[in-house]
Amino acid sequence: MSFIETGLPGLLVFEPTVFNDSRGFFFEAYNEKMFGEAGIENEFVQDNQSRSTYGVIRGLHYQVTPFAQAKLVRVLIGTILDVAVDIRKGSPTFGKTFSIELSAENKKQLFLSAGFAHGFSVLSETAEVLYKCDRFYNKASEHGIVYNDPALKIDWKIPMDKAVVSDKDQVLPVFANCVNPFEFKG
């Protein structure tokens, strides 16, 4: 398994070592010891799985303290564009966006520390996404930023007339007005 820096502190890409043989493939999707060696000591307590069709955009979402979540995202079926936005005030990359294609094929995973807003778009006919979280879901702590924020200008890699967005996500605030208690801790 290799760990690749993204240029944004607290955001890392993981590429597992895949063992192919005549039966198919095998890989360790998560190994606490190896993640620990990469400086990730988060204790994951909840796994979420969602299925979406082409053009779906979920996000941008985050929970705030004491339920602020680190997430480890991967794809079981299909391809997504996974997007993280650094919203930690004082961070050297505050307001910066990072996007990466995660797919069942490339088996890459994105680790996001608390303090990133997270979302994804579905680039394949369907996609099933699985992500580990280090805090439980807490509805009252949920906040977000609207996917088509004019300042962030995220390219979701789908035509905007094909975008499928929940009612809840369409009315999220813009980045400049979002609820944001996050401070960069280095």
Ligand SMILES: Cc1cn([C@H]2C[C@H](O)[C@@H](COP(=O)(O)OP(=O)(O)O[C@H]3O[C@@H](C)C(=O)[C@@H](O)[C@H]3O)O2)c(=O)[nH]c1=O
């Ligand atoms: C996130 C979540 C939702 N739910 C419920 C609430 C709701 O009735 C239903 C669907 O919820 P949502 O519409 O919020 O699902 P979704 O839009 O997929 O929300 C997710 O988006 C991605 C991008 C993230 O990063 C996640 O943290 C989460 O916010 O599932 C839970 O029971 N537990 C959970 O952890």
